[in-house]
Amino acid sequence: MNDRELDLTEEQKAVKAKYPPITKKYEYLDHTADVQIHSWGDSLEEVFEQCAMAMFGYMTDTETVEPIDTLEVESKGEDLESLLFHFLDDWLFKFSADIFFVPREVKVVHIDRMQFTIRSIGWGEEFSINKHPQGTEVKAITYSAMQVHDTEKPEIFVIIDI
Numbered sequence: 001m002n003d004r005e006l007d008l009t010e011e012q013k014a015v016k017a018k019y020p021p022i023t024k025k026y027e028y029l030d031h032t033a034d035v036q037i038h039s040w041g042d043s044l045e046e047v048f049e050q051c052a053m054a055m056f057g058y059m060t061d062t063e064t065v066e067p068i069d070t071l072e073v074e075s076k077g078e079d080l081e082s083l084l085f086h087f088l089d090d091w092l093f094k095f096s097a098d099i100f101f102v103p104r105e106v107k108v109v110h111i112d113r114m115q116f117t118i119r120s121i122g123w124g125e126e127f128s129i130n131k132h133p134q135g136t137e138v139k140a141i142t143y144s145a146m147q148v149h150d151t152e153k154p155e156i157f158v159i160i161d162i
Contacts, residue, residue: 007133011155015061015131017087022063026054035162036099036145037137045108047154048118049085052091052106056162060132065104067123077116080148083159085116088141093128096138107150113150136162 008016025046026039035058039050056062075090077083094101103122110119140161147157 005047008061008064011131012061012133016048016061016063017065019067019104022053024053024057025050027059028058030158031159033162034142034159036157036159038155038157040153042154044113044148044150045111047148047156048087048108048111049106049120051084051156051158052088052120052122053103055088055092055138056095056102056106057135058160058162059135059138060102060127061135062104063068064132065102065124067104068125069101069123070096071099071101071103071122071124073120073122075118075120077118079116080113080150081117081143081146083111083116083118083140084146084148084156085141085143087120088158092138093121094122100127102132123143129133136161 006110027038037054039048073090075086103124106122108120138160142159144159
């Protein structure tokens with residue numbers, strides 16, 4: 001149990017108990033003044049999903065989010081790195097400047113490796129400070145030290161500005 005779980009309200013604990021635990025294939029690596037996300041998975045799609053959920057997991061406990069609404073996000077890049085940047089930036093926009101949507105789960109429906117487009121769907125709800133624990137605000141996505149490894153064991157490294 002981590003420190004954030006100790007501070008959950010009864011309502012937050014009830015939501016967590018209502019749904020199965022979220023599979024997390026990511027970690028936060030130390031970085032000067034920012035946070036580096038390392039995500040991995042069995043496919044490039046899963047690695048992108050895990051990276052988005054790591055970003056949201058830094059902002060709140062995503063297991064307190066109920067999957068009551070859906071939101072589709074389409075992003076475009078010029079290569080895999082810019083595609084990752086725009087994918088995360090578009091999801092961050094939905095959270096911080098648009099409808100304050102926070103997902104419990106993000107699913108990448110399709111990645112076009114030739115046109116560098118990605119289509120994803122999130123299941124979640126509007127963020128509410130009364131319902132969701134407040135973590136650390138993510139200000140921006142960066143290209144600094146960004147790595148997208150589309151190999152047999154896909155993984156991503158990306159630094160987010162907090």
